Structure formats: structure tokens, C-alpha cells
Amino acid sequence: MSEEWITGKNPVLETLKSGRSVNKLLVLETMKQQAQQQLIQAAKQQNVQVQKVPKQKLDAIGSHHQGVAASVAAYDYADLDDLFAKAEAKSEAPFFILLDQLEDPHNLGSIMRTADAVGAHGIVIPKRRSVQLTQTVAKASTGAIEHIPVVRVTNMNQTIEELKQNGVWVVGTDASAEEDYRHAAYDMPIALVVGSEGQGMSRLVAKNCDWFVKLPMKGQVTSLNASVSASILMYEVLRKRDQVGE
Structure with a gap:
């Protein structure tokens, strides 16, 4: 190594x-x-x-x-079983982040930092056309890389099918989706899919999502930074799962 x-x-x-x-x-x-x-x-x-x-x-x-x-x-990658084991050890419904061809190491580091903050159980990235675990990612994560397991898979679509077989619901984001992300339920096993910075989710990954949510955009800019979008969604999962007096 x-x-x-x-x-x-x-x-x-x-x-x-x-x-x-x-x-x-x-x-x-x-x-x-x-x-x-x-x-x-x-x-x-x-x-x-x-x-x-x-x-x-x-x-x-x-x-x-x-x-x-x-x-x-060099950083070791986890197995999918490790993510399920982490959720089981905490007696929590699985909460995973799937990153579809994310390329910016600073975005990955930032997403890892938020994933640790909200208690997500792990991140899944593809081996090809994706940023990997590097020193730049480690620096951007400010230490979260030591606490959030990352699984590197050969085929993201096959991994999604495996997650579904294990009872995990796969949620994508789409500006044209009917459901506002704030209205969705997240108390079941969830895998949030975050697409690449430029192209978003690939067609096949989008096809395999169970449903989609949208982030409302009231300004002139048509999209958010990948790590910002991921952070908003992750904190919404935390808010729904760990509500503090409404």
C-alpha cells in the first residue's frame, strides 16, 4: 500500500x-x-x-x-457490509450517500464532513470517472475521512440493485421532480444519490432511483454546488429522523 x-x-x-x-x-x-x-x-x-x-x-x-x-x-476502502454493520451497531435505519461520478476532491471532502456531522453511515463512489480518496480529500474533510467509511464499487447500478434487495430506498434529485425535498419521508433505510458537478446523475442511475425530490430554486441560478445540495438533503434526513420539538 x-x-x-x-x-x-x-x-x-x-x-x-x-x-x-x-x-x-x-x-x-x-x-x-x-x-x-x-x-x-x-x-x-x-x-x-x-x-x-x-x-x-x-x-x-x-x-x-x-x-x-x-x-x-494510503486510505483503505470499506465494503458495503461495513456500512450496514455500522447502521446496525447504532440500531438505526441505514443512511447512505451515493456519489455518481463526482469529480471535485473538495466537494467529496465537504460531503464527508457533513455526512459525519449528520450521522450518515457511509458513502459509495464508483471506481471509474470519480474522485478517489486522496490527501486533498482528507484535507477538505477536516478529519471526517477517519470516521466515514467509503465504499468503492465497480458498477453503481449493480450496487443500487443490491441496496434495494436489502430494503434500502434510493432517492435521487431532479429539478423537475414533483416532490419538494422537505415533504419527503426519510425514516426508512435511505440512500441519497448526488450527481456529478456538471452532468448530474447518469441516465442509468436516475432510472434506478425509487423516487426523486427537488430543491426549490427561487433565484436566477439554476443549480447548486454538489456539496451544498448534498448537505441540505442530509440535514433534512437528520431533521426528520431526530426531530426537536415542533
Whole structure:
């Protein structure tokens, strides 16, 4: 398995707290003492070697390192069974996010961050024509990559069929849909489909959705950023499942 570098204080701290295997930690030798000690203490708790290095060493790894970088093994992908197991362990109806050919690593990282916040049980991405788990994704997720399992599948449509066979309802988004996303029920096992930034859902994936919801658009812009749309939908699922006094 190839090596990856995680950079930035919060992503590195989340990586250390998650218990993931970290090969070594590089810390800027001129970093403020308090921040340096926090990182070193977290590394010691996981028996991770710490090296104090000059800025040039960190600059060679990445430009937005914030004075720290952790060397880790490349990210492992989960299996679909892992997502169901996570939902079962929490005694919750499965709540998955299916990303159909998403290409922007910052969008994936942002979606992972929201997925963790709302308690989603995992994300599914295709192996081809899709962003994969990278350092850029990890950075954008601000540590959520350590907590949200990601499944990489060869055929998204076959995966949708498998989800349906396991009682999961697949919900897509379409501007021409009749149902407003705020009126839909989400208390059953749900997989939300988010399409690519430019083309939306592919024709076959759309064909396999059980139903569609729309996000109302009252302005002049005809669509929202993929991660924004996904966040709105995910929080609506949370709102419907965990209502606080109406």
C-alpha cells in the first residue's frame, strides 16, 4: 500500500485520535510551543515517532501544511457490509450517500464532513470517472475521512440493485421532480444519490432511483454546488429522523 501525507493541524489530530496507523509525524521546529506540545502529546499516546523539521521539509510535502504533516498508509476502502454493520451497531435505519461520478476532491471532502456531522453511515463512489480518496480529500474533510467509511464499487447500478434487495430506498434529485425535498419521508433505510458537478446523475442511475425530490430554486441560478445540495438533503434526513420539538 502506498504512502500518503496528511497535512494541517486538525486533520492530523483527527487522524491520530482515530487510531489509524501513522508512520511518523513531522512538526515545524519553529511552531508555537503550545500547538507543538498538543501534537507531540497526541502522537506519544499512539506511540508515533515525532520529528521536528525546518519549513522547507514541510513545504516539499504541501503548501498548506500549517506546520505539521503525518505519514500514513494510503486510505483503505470499506465494503458495503461495513456500512450496514455500522447502521446496525447504532440500531438505526441505514443512511447512505451515493456519489455518481463526482469529480471535485473538495466537494467529496465537504460531503464527508457533513455526512459525519449528520450521522450518515457511509458513502459509495464508483471506481471509474470519480474522485478517489486522496490527501486533498482528507484535507477538505477536516478529519471526517477517519470516521466515514467509503465504499468503492465497480458498477453503481449493480450496487443500487443490491441496496434495494436489502430494503434500502434510493432517492435521487431532479429539478423537475414533483416532490419538494422537505415533504419527503426519510425514516426508512435511505440512500441519497448526488450527481456529478456538471452532468448530474447518469441516465442509468436516475432510472434506478425509487423516487426523486427537488430543491426549490427561487433565484436566477439554476443549480447548486454538489456539496451544498448534498448537505441540505442530509440535514433534512437528520431533521426528520431526530426531530426537536415542533
